[in-house]
Every structure is written in C-alpha cells, then in structure tokens.
Amino acid sequence: MEEAQSLPPSPPYDLVILGASGFTGKYVVKEALKFLKVPSSPLKSIALAGRNPTKLAHALNWASLPNTSPPIPILKADITDPSSIRHLCTQTKLILNCVGPFRLYGEPVVAACAQTGCDYLDICGEPEFMERMEMKFHENAMETGSLVVSACGFDSVPAELGWMFHSRQWVSPAVPNQIEAYLSLESEKRIVGNFGTYESAILGVSNVGKLQELRRSRPKRAKPVIPGPFPPKGPIIEHQKEIGLWAVKLPSADSIVVRRTLATLTENPLGLPGVNESAEWISKREAFWSMMKPAHFGVKLASKTLLGVIRFITVGVFMGLLGRNAIGRWLLFKFPSFFSLGWFRKKGPSEEEVRSATFKMWFVGRGFSDGNQVSQANMKPDMEIVTRLMGPEIGYLTTPIILLQCALILLSERENLPKGGVLPPGIVFGPTDLQERLQHNGISFDVIAKRALPA
Numbered sequence: 001m002e003e004a005q006s007l008p009p010s011p012p013y014d015l016v017i018l019g020a021s022g023f024t025g026k027y028v029v030k031e032a033l034k035f036l037k038v039p040s041s042p043l044k045s046i047a048l049a050g051r052n053p054t055k056l057a058h059a060l061n062w063a064s065l066p067n068t069s070p071p072i073p074i075l076k077a078d079i080t081d082p083s084s085i086r087h088l089c090t091q092t093k094l095i096l097n098c099v100g101p102f103r104l105y106g107e108p109v110v111a112a113c114a115q116t117g118c119d120y121l122d123i124c125g126e127p128e129f130m131e132r133m134e135m136k137f138h139e140n141a142m143e144t145g146s147l148v149v150s151a152c153g154f155d156s157v158p159a160e161l162g163w164m165f166h167s168r169q170w171v172s173p174a175v176p177n178q179i180e181a182y183l184s185l186e187s188e189k190r191i192v193g194n195f196g197t198y199e200s201a202i203l204g205v206s207n208v209g210k211l212q213e214l215r216r217s218r219p220k221r222a223k224p225v226i227p228g229p230f231p232p233k234g235p236i237i238e239h240q241k242e243i244g245l246w247a248v249k250l251p252s253a254d255s256i257v258v259r260r261t262l263a264t265l266t267e268n269p270l271g272l273p274g275v276n277e278s279a280e281w282i283s284k285r286e287a288f289w290s291m292m293k294p295a296h297f298g299v300k301l302a303s304k305t306l307l308g309v310i311r312f313i314t315v316g317v318f319m320g321l322l323g324r325n326a327i328g329r330w331l332l333f334k335f336p337s338f339f340s341l342g343w344f345r346k347k348g349p350s351e352e353e354v355r356s357a358t359f360k361m362w363f364v365g366r367g368f369s370d371g372n373q374v375s376q377a378n379m380k381p382d383m384e385i386v387t388r389l390m391g392p393e394i395g396y397l398t399t400p401i402i403l404l405q406c407a408l409i410l411l412s413e414r415e416n417l418p419k420g421g422v423l424p425p426g427i428v429f430g431p432t433d434l435q436e437r438l439q440h441n442g443i444s445f446d447v448i449a450k451r452a453l454p455a
C-alpha cells in the first residue's frame with residue numbers, strides 16, 4: 001500500500017503584524033481586530049511582533065479599546081537579529097511589515113520571507129527600497145513561493161486602483177493619453193503625519209542618487225505603447241480649473257509603482273497567472289487586464305489656494321536642500337515641525353486629528369474619442385474624463401484599511417494570486433475584488449465628468 005503523502009503543517013498564525021508598536025502599526029492592529037474570528041473572515045489567528053514586548057502589549061491595549069484586549073500572542077523579533085525574523089516566518093502564512101524607514105530596516109524581513117516562502121505585505125512608500133528588493137529577491141521569492149508586495153498602503157494602492165478604475169471609463173474606441181492624479185488633503189483640524197513618514201521621506205531625498213544608480217545597473221523594463229504624442233511638460237504650478245485646485249508635482253512613490261505595474265503588464269498583457277487558478281478566475285483576470293489602457297501617469301499635490309501650494313514647495317525646498325548633507329539632515333530630524341511647517345510631529349497626530357482628516361484623489365484623463373484615428377504625432381486630445389477616489393485620513397486610517405483588505409484577499413484567494421515574486425500591488429490585486437472591498441470600508445470611487453474638449 002502506498003503511504004499517504006503528509007502535507008507540511010500549517011503555521012500557527014494567519015498573519016503576524018511586525019512593528020505593531022509603531023504609530024502606524026497600532027492602527028493596523030486596530031483594523032485587524034475588526035476582522036479577527038468574524039464569521040466569513042479568513043482571519044482566525046494573529047500575533048504581534050517587535051523588539052519590545054511591553055510596547056507591543058500597550059499597542060494591543062490601545063487598539064482593543066473600548067474592549068479589553070483579546071488573548072493575542074506577542075512574539076519577540078528584532079530586525080538586527082535575522083534568526084528571530086526567520087523564526088517569525090515559520091510561525092505565520094503572512095507578515096504585515098510596519099517597521100520603517102524601510103531602507104534602514106526592511107531588507108532582513110524581505111530576505112527571510114523570500115528564503116522561507118512566507119508571504120509579505122508592507123506599507124512602504126520608498127521607491128529605492130522596492131526596486132532594490134525586486135532586484136535582489138524576485139527570483140528567490142518566485143522559487144520558494146513567497147509573494148512580496150510593498151506599497152500596500154496609501155502609497156500606492158489608491159494611485160494603482162485609481163488609474164485602473166479611470167482607465168476602464170475609456171470605452172473603446174476611446175483611449176486615454178495622459179492621466180494626472182491630484183491629491184488633496186482636507187481637515188477641520190491640522191493635517192499632521194508621524195515622524196516615521198517624515199524620516200522615510202528625508203532619507204529618500206538624501207539617497208536619490210542611489211535609485212538612479214540602481215536603475216542604471218538593471219536591464220530596462222518594457223514600456224507600454226501609449227497612443228498619441230508625449231504630453232507637454234506644463235507649468236511648475238498648475239491651476240486645475242476643472243477641479244478648482246492649485247497643484248505641484250509630488251515626487252512620491254505612486255507614479256513609480258504604477259509604472260512598475262505597467263511594465264509588468266506590458267511584458268504579460270493578460271496579467272500574471274495564479275499559482276493554482278480556476279478556469280473562472282483565468283477568464284476574469286484576462287478580461288480585467290484586456291480592458292486596461294496604458295497612459296502617461298503623474299501625481300500632483302493639490303490645494304484650494306495658491307498659498308497652500310507655495311507651502312508645499314517651501315517644505316520640498318527645505319528637504320531637498322538640507323536632506324543632502326549630514327548637518328542639514330540633523331536639523332531636519334531635530335526640528336520636524338519647523339521644517340515641515342507643522343505637517344509632521346515627533347509624536348504624531350492626535351486621535352482627533354486623525355479622525356477629522358480626509359483625502360480626495362482626482363484623476364483627470366485626456367485622450368482621444370477614437371483611438372483608431374490617432375496617427376499624427378501632434379494630434380491634440382479631444383476628450384476628457386474626471387474620476388475621483390475619496391476616503392478617510394491617509395496614513396493611519398486609509399493605510400491600515402488597504403493593508404488589511406490586501407491581507408484578507410491573500411488569505412482567502414491565495415490560489416488566484418501569483419506563486420511568488422517581488423511585485424507591485426496593482427499587478428497582484430488589480431483583478432481581485434480589492435476595489436469593492438475598499439468601497440465597503442469607506443473609500444469611494446466615482447466618475448465625475450466625461451466631456452469633449454474644444455478643438
């Protein structure tokens with residue numbers, strides 16, 4: 001008689017939140033508790049991990065309020081001790097990594113996941129980290145079956161799902177040429193971010209040369225074919241009359257992440273196959289990606305007033321000039337409120353400030369009503385579509401909502417997702433029900449206008 005093949009034992013936890021004691025981490029715990037052991041939720045067991053068990057226990061207490069905290073295990077794991085991170089990977093199906101700046105602390109976690117086959121999602125917004133991890137660990141992660149997806153927070157899921165939602169509004173033969181996203185942050189109180197994000201942004205600015213160096217050292221990725229001419233550069237400060245906002249280019253991760261998804265899509269026009277996908281899923285995935293129409297994509301930070309945009313530029317100039325040398329960085333880190341004009345604070349925003357903030361992300365697309373006619377290089381777009389995403393505060397409400405929904409999809413539909421690899425969120429979660437899930441959790445997707453442009 002043949003011996004029955006025994007399956008490897010399932011790890012004790014569905015997911016582990018690493019860095020749960022951090023400012024964002026504790027909001028991620030709060031969001032995760034909403035789905036723990038709820039009927040129909042795939043989340044049956046979680047653990048919190050980090051280097052300081054006392055801080056982790058406090059985070060759990062805070063996240064459980066007004067209830068008493070449930071019995072959730074706390075695991076000790078320190079980024080500086082790779083064996084503790086590898087051990088963590090054997091305890092769970094999935095790690096949600098909230099330990100940043102990722103350029104300083106992220107690599108040991110990605111390395112351990114790629115080696116052990118554990119799945120990994122994070123809330124990183126640092127392009128150089130994401131591209132470096134892709135270069136170093138993509139092959140390894142594909143072999144072991146570890147799905148490593150960075151930027152599963154406000155950076156960069158609204159941008160990714162936002163352009164896909166927008167793209168679907170261009171019904172053939174119409175095609176977009178350029179989609180510009182305008183991000184506007186609103187609040188009745190102050191808009192404040194925690195020091196962790198500020199530190200990550202400054203380290204990004206000060207290491208911009210490393211990203212260029214990394215790109216030069218890699219083979220060029222495929223570029224999508226976009227109908228029509230390259231859009232004109234436009235002014236540094238734009239007054240977008242359509243949506244009543246002033247705007248300036250935002251050097252965030254969003255457009256880089258969208259470009260990575262577009263490059264993967266150009267190389268795989270029907271998306272990436274799932275590890276054990278059903279025939280029904282194959283048709284859904286292929287139909288989804290067939291509807292996507294690539295366009296030139298950029299993101300701008302917007303304000304209702306010109307003064308608001310001048311304030312953004314002032315903070316950008318402080319970071320750009322001072323972030324390049326050690327003394328300048330010391331000043332930026334020592335006086336975050338001063339150099340960010342009050343947008344970042346060492347101890348982060350109050351709960352009330354978090355509750356009262358919201359975001360709107362407008363996608364203004366210009367293109368052609370008949371893509372078959374787009375032959376002349378200097379042809380002007382004759383059609384415009386405006387769509388909008390709207391939701392709660394970006395860093396500590398929207399980011400945990402997105403991260404948790406990505407995690408729940410991963411836990412419930414793993415067989416439909418790629419076997420492994422280091423990938424951007426759009427190419428992994430685009431064809432899933434992530435958009436509907438976000439809509440159920442307070443993030444709206446709307447079509448605002450479709451109109452012909454004057455000749």
Ligand SMILES: NC(=O)c1ccc[n+]([C@@H]2O[C@H](COP(=O)([O-])OP(=O)(O)OC[C@H]3O[C@@H](n4cnc5c(N)ncnc54)[C@H](OP(=O)(O)O)[C@@H]3O)[C@@H](O)[C@H]2O)c1
Pocket residue numbers: 018019020021022023024025050051052055077078079080098099100101102105123124125151152153154155156194195196197198200201394395396399
């Ligand atoms: N995608 C988005 O839109 C988005 C939104 C929010 C935040 N973020 C990013 O998330 C990251 C965290 O931000 P934050 O404001 O939450 O920062 P934070 O409050 O400083 O939290 C950092 C976390 O990392 C942990 N940590 C640091 N060193 C560690 C080590 N050696 N071993 C294990 N854990 C370690 C800290 O543990 P201790 O408590 O023990 O110090 C803490 O839990 C930043 O990179 C930020 O940019 C992204």
